[in-house]
Amino acid sequence: MIQTIDLKKGMVFNRGNKLFKVLQINHHKPGKGNTLMQMDIQNVKTGAIVHTTMRPSEKVDQVTVDKRNAQYLYDEGDAAVFMDLENYNQYTLTHDQLGDDRNYLEENMKLTLNFVNGNIIGIELPTTVEMTVAHTEPMIKGATIDGGGKPATMDTGLVVNVPAFIKTGDKLIINTTDASYKSRA
Structure with missing residues (x-):
């Protein structure tokens, strides 16, 4: 208890x-x-x-949670497929089960699978991940680094507030606990 x-x-x-x-x-x-x-x-x-x-x-x-090292493989319809790195078993979690964590998943990403009584219950992401900016507005002339920032859409669909100097195609380090910009990769 x-x-x-x-x-x-x-x-x-x-x-x-x-x-x-x-x-x-x-x-x-x-x-x-x-x-x-x-x-x-x-x-x-x-x-x-x-x-x-x-x-x-x-x-x-x-409840005691068993943790196993795994790798995200790919999306299959409305589910994501993971592979246990120890025994190579594959596990599937629906997007509903993943919740907001699915916005951080990139192919071949290493993470942790959580199990209770042999049943998969979810994933644990690393604290930070490297993501690519799919779209953001161009830098406004005269904008400073200390400016309020602008929204940027990552290649997974995640929207993050980034500094004004970030442009489409940049690789960024994103904090997975609060979806915040950390730095350029």
Whole structure:
């Protein structure tokens, strides 16, 4: 058993005989009253995302997650295919199961597969990935590096706010935890 205040993004817990993965978690202290834990959790089986609140002292059953090194191979319809690098088994996850993580997937990318009781439940991305800018507006004359930035669409469809000097075709380092621009590659 673990208290909800100890939950972190990516952890898996059992609640009502259903497995949930923590997507986002915030401590919320209203003006009056006790602190609450606001969470976005995903049902591992159905992929449904639920916004919920819990008391910090509430207890849930933490589930042990087995992690295996893997490689993203390709998309097949509305699913993505991964290969376990140890035994070369292939696994498929639907785009709904992947959620926003699918926007970071590039062919041959190395990542981690998460399993519970031998069943695949999701992936763990590296902290940063290298992506190519598919489209962005040209630099505006007189714009500075410290300017507000502009949107850039990556080759996977992910939209990231980047500095004004970035142009189409540039390779960038993107943070996967908050979809932010880190640097040029």
